[in-house]
Amino acid sequence: MSTLFAASIGLRCIYQRIYQRSKPASLVRSLATMTSEEKQIRYDLCVAHAAFHHFKMDELVWNHVSARYPKDSWLITPGLKHWDEISPSCIIPSSANVTADIIHSSVYSARPDVNAVVHLHTRNAVAVGCLKEGYEGLTQDGSYFHDSVAYHEWEGVSDDPGEGVRIGENIRKVPGCNILVMPNHGFCSLGRSVKEAWIQAFYFEKACETQMVAFAAGEEAPAGVGGRASEMPAKCLRD
Numbered sequence: 001m002s003t004l005f006a007a008s009i010g011l012r013c014i015y016q017r018i019y020q021r022s023k024p025a026s027l028v029r030s031l032a033t034m035t036s037e038e039k040q041i042r043y044d045l046c047v048a049h050a051a052f053h054h055f056k057m058d059e060l061v062w063n064h065v066s067a068r069y070p071k072d073s074w075l076i077t078p079g080l081k082h083w084d085e086i087s088p089s090c091i092i093p094s095s096a097n098v099t100a101d102i103i104h105s106s107v108y109s110a111r112p113d114v115n116a117v118v119h120l121h122t123r124n125a126v127a128v129g130c131l132k133e134g135y136e137g138l139t140q141d142g143s144y145f146h147d148s149v150a151y152h153e154w155e156g157v158s159d160d161p162g163e164g165v166r167i168g169e170n171i172r173k174v175p176g177c178n179i180l181v182m183p184n185h186g187f188c189s190l191g192r193s194v195k196e197a198w199i200q201a202f203y204f205e206k207a208c209e210t211q212m213v214a215f216a217a218g219e220e221a222p223a224g225v226g227g228r229a230s231e232m233p234a235k236c237l238r239d
């Protein structure tokens with residue numbers, strides 16, 4: 001059983017538990033006119049937000065999670081709501097938040113294979129983004145991101161449409177990347193689905209936590225899995 005598959009099962013259990021707890025009956029009516037595809041995407045986004053909240057990876061009402069729908073647009077975090085209060089019906093179409101729009105639209109434009117984007121400011125990923133070395137990939141779980149991390153240097157609050165072009169260029173420099181580190185800011189997880197983007201974000205933050213702990217132990221250059229086993233776990237995790 002691959003780690004990703006096992007993680008999917010664990011995530012599904014969390015999804016079900018959180019959804020059962022927060023399922024509001026009134027939403028059934030408001031979602032009645034939507035296609036089954038849109039309802040599923042809204043459901044996935046709603047539970048992704050709640051699951052990030054469950055693991056304390058959210059940041060009050062900030063940060064955002066989106067999914068491509070329909071083809072040339074996307075659905076995204078509403079803002080001004082705590083992530084455990086977000087319901088399927090309050091997920092919004094693009095264009096409500098300039099910063100979110102610039103970041104997410106640049107990813108979708110640069111990568112037609114990406115259908116979901118998670119953007120977080122979790123502590124360990126931000127800390128790794130502040131290091132000169134950037135992400136090191138010291139662990140088996142961290143190998144999922146072997147040769148798959150792109151970087152986009154901080155330009156201040158992302159409210160300049162020109163930054164979207166530069167984000168896209170940086171993403172394309174690492175073909176097939178699944179993480180975009182935004183130094184001094186946060187990171188994005190790029191997934192083929194909401195669940196994949198969620199799992200990558202979870203493991204990236206975990207791998208960054210390990211990196212920070214290993215560096216804090218005082219070793220100048222902790223031994224990573226690079227050159228030993230990095231490519232094998234990466235393949236097995238992605239399949």
Ligand SMILES: [Zn+2]
Pocket residue numbers: 063119120121185186
């Ligand atoms: Zn941000």
